[in-house]
Amino acid sequence: MLRRRYLVAYDIRSPHRLRLVAKRMEDFGDRAQYSVFLCDLTRADVADMTYTLDQIIDPTEDRILIVDLGQPDDTSRFEFLGRRRPLPATGHRVV
Template sequence: MASCNRGAGEDPPRGHRRDPQRIQGDDHTVTRRDSHRFLIAYDIPDDRRRHTISVILKGFGHRVQYSVFMIDCSPGKIPILQHELEENMKSGEDSVLLCDLGPSKLVDSRVITHLGSSCCAMLPGAMII
């Protein structure tokens, strides 16, 4: 844990405290009670487009397998994500699957089961077996 360089009795700077009910992303912050967990998988044969799609998805969530991401966000943000993906896809060649797994606070090992090795940690609330 990092030490804080403030004097005794001083309040932390505004915005310093973390709200445990908030999910931090690169550009997107939502509360757990409002967010849904989405599973997104893609099949993109072109290296450049595949890299672009991967970068877009990293801005919204976390890679759990080579071409699979888990994203916690409000359902209202999904049209924004879809638009960004569609702008960078070739519809006749590329495929992206978006699955709404439901409210993030309810997604646990009953909804997601993972077998075998894992390249990345899952988002909070999911269990890797």
């Protein structure tokens, strides 16, 4: 199953929804920053993730940005300043 790497960044207004989003995002990828996840997903996973997030957020208040970064093994596009978390091992298994 072909996976692509996605960056998911979110601004969630309510602390309650923020906790829910963060919790569910752990099913889909690895936390890169406080409100940024990197996820290696199939198209079906992406659909599942967006459906899941849509059930949680208030679309009039919250923002979620999903960026398709292409092949998971292309690590050359990342640069870090300061502390860094490891990039996801290629092909994160969605449980």
